[in-house]
Amino acid sequence: MRATFSIDKDKVRHSFSSAVSTYDSFASLQRKVGLELLNKSESFAEKIILDIGCGTGFLAQELFLKSLVKQMIAVDVALPMVQATKNKLESEGAVQYICADAEKLPLLEGIADQIISNLALQWCQNLTTVFKGFKRILKQDGQILFSTFGPATLQELKTSWAEVDCYTHVNNFYSVDKLILFLEQADFRGVHTEVKRYQSKYRTVIELMRELKGIGAHNVLSGRNRGMTSKAQMLKMVNAYEKHKVNNFIPATYEIIFVSANI
């Protein structure tokens, strides 16, 4: 099975670079999920840890607050995000900052005890390649721990757009079974997964769209409509979405998959 959706990498880089100044004010779900992710590890003390897709540095900062991390390597494909993490962790000496793609990490073999990643790997093109790269960088008893979105994420938005046209307006996300397969293809063992659903509520569909833009979560699939969405199309989607309203609120489902695995 191919471990790919066709993702426009330049669009990913550009979307997250543009969202650097708004990300923190909209990313409450990301922070909540990040804290749950950190609670899934027994200890980060004295470890060399890689944070893949570090964003504005929330997870890295929490790691330093919570434990005696030996060294941290913060990686992001968007340079403004790497700079934001650097600004946040200025007082921490033991951090290296790298602007790089998770699919082509410019790091030596066997250097990390643990790789963590919060809600970033869904933007990668080929997860088997990503996991093979992680395996190369990890020490012999290394571990990965990450969260990513599952297929039910933004299902209300997806079905509402389907009433308007045939384009993919919402990114596709892999199922647990596919994630396990990609990890096995990269020779990871002891794979453990947990799926949780969160529901965020908005006063209007536009408020949801504003949040997605604010965190940089644009549609980055190559099969997206590259033309402008007209006002009439947007209105049609909003009307379709309004049918999902519960108690006067617009719901949005986020399916989160937590994964840990060893080499």
Ligand SMILES: C[S@@+](CC[C@H](N)C(=O)[O-])C[C@H]1O[C@@H](n2cnc3c(N)ncnc32)[C@H](O)[C@@H]1O
């Ligand atoms: C939703 S943000 C999550 C940020 C952070 N982990 C957090 O919990 O707040 C996703 C981040 O992953 C980064 N990213 C996306 N694709 C990437 C790739 N291929 N390699 C490295 N970073 C990537 C984006 O630039 C963005 O900063």
